[in-house]
Amino acid sequence: xxxxxxxxxxxxxxxxxxxxxxxxxxxxxxxxxxxxxxxxxxxxxxxxxxxxxxxxxxxxxxxxxxxxxxxxxxxxxx
Amino acid sequence: xxxxxxxxxxxxxxxxxxxxxxxxxxxxxxxxxxxxxxxxxxxxxxxxxxxxxxxxxxxxxxxxxxxxxxxxxxxxxxxxxxxxxxxxxxxxxxxxxxxxxxxxxxxxxxxxxxxxxxxxxxxxxxxxxxxxxxxxxxxxxxxxxxxxxxxxxxxxxxxxxxxxxxxxxxxxxxxxxxxxxxxxxxxxxxxxxxxxxxxxxxxxxxxxxxxxxxxxxxxxxxxxxxxxxxxxxxxxxxxxxxxxxxxxxx
Numbered sequence: 001x002x003x004x005x006x007x008x009x010x011x012x013x014x015x016x017x018x019x020x021x022x023x024x025x026x027x028x029x030x031x032x033x034x035x036x037x038x039x040x041x042x043x044x045x046x047x048x049x050x051x052x053x054x055x056x057x058x059x060x061x062x063x064x065x066x067x068x069x070x071x072x073x074x075x076x077x078x
Numbered sequence: 079x080x081x082x083x084x085x086x087x088x089x090x091x092x093x094x095x096x097x098x099x100x101x102x103x104x105x106x107x108x109x110x111x112x113x114x115x116x117x118x119x120x121x122x123x124x125x126x127x128x129x130x131x132x133x134x135x136x137x138x139x140x141x142x143x144x145x146x147x148x149x150x151x152x153x154x155x156x157x158x159x160x161x162x163x164x165x166x167x168x169x170x171x172x173x174x175x176x177x178x179x180x181x182x183x184x185x186x187x188x189x190x191x192x193x194x195x196x197x198x199x200x201x202x203x204x205x206x207x208x209x210x211x212x213x214x215x216x217x218x219x220x221x222x223x224x225x226x227x228x229x230x231x232x233x234x235x236x237x238x239x240x241x242x243x244x245x246x247x248x249x250x251x252x253x254x255x256x257x258x259x260x261x262x263x264x265x266x267x268x269x270x271x272x273x274x275x276x277x278x279x280x281x282x283x284x285x286x287x288x289x290x291x292x293x294x295x296x297x298x299x300x301x302x303x304x305x306x307x308x309x310x311x312x313x314x315x316x317x318x319x320x321x322x323x324x325x326x327x328x
Contacts, residue, residue: 051314058311061257065265
């Protein structure tokens with residue numbers, strides 16, 4: 001019985017941690033969308049800013065990956 | 079992470095089974111000297127890199143062959159990136175950065191072959207790469223600038239009251255760098271491969287197998303993109319960290 005409650009908490013926690021992936025998706029979409037909006041206004045300046053775009057995407061995405069990692073740890077390591 | 083799902087049926091498997099490190103010969107325990115599947119696929123990646131960059135460019139033709147132009151394209155791409163981000167004095171460190179890029183992209187792409195193994199999906203592998211960059215960059219910063227390197231944490235253009243708080247935040251973010259640097263690569267690759275395996279598990283159910291096979295194809299295409307982008311992002315962040323060490327003032 002106690003083991004059941006513990007594994008229930010584990011699964012609920014993993015599901016809650018997966019919300020973070022959705023939040024990271026919002027962040028990544030925000031970065032990419034704003035880049036596109038800026039790039040269409042001034043296409044000549046867009047090419048030089050792709051490196052900045054990828055750095056921004058990477059930072060936004062890393063936090064989502066952290067959330068995913070917490071979910072994985074709860075599912076398989078705890 | 080062992081697959082207890084094996085007992086349920088022939089085709090049902092655990093999505094994390096593909097990341098188990100197995101000895102290449104026999105069933106013994108994995109010691110530090112045991113040749114495992116990680117060793118095999120890293121060695122294959124190194125052989126492919128040698129084939130592309132040593133054998134491919136051996137002709138040194140003025141008009142490059144196909145293999146040679148791929149090698150030249152990759153070289154020029156990373157060279158330009160290092161020069162753009164780190165400036166002219168960062169070009170000295172180009173060999174290390176190019177080695178990182180080529181190793182990561184080849185292990186990622188070899189891992190996309192069905193039934194193969196991806197060493198970069200293990201945090202143990204990427205942490206060595208990430209912490210290697212972190213220690214190299216930190217030592218380089220102290221070697222080049224001495225204690226002036228600590229000016230990286232002390233924002234002289236912020237208001238004086240805020241500076242200690244910003245310094246604390248900057249120090250924390252500096253030490254989180256290698257962690258996020260390595261987990262980003264491993265997490266992306268691991269997540270992508272696990273998703274493919276989850277859909278492969280659904281493919282055993284006849285009613286939804288066309289949908290799930292189509293999903294595998296689509297996600298495989300996405301993974302080809304992600305493999306490149308993660309190698310690119312790892313390299314570009316290495317360049318950014320190197321720039322901070324070379325020019326801590328700004």
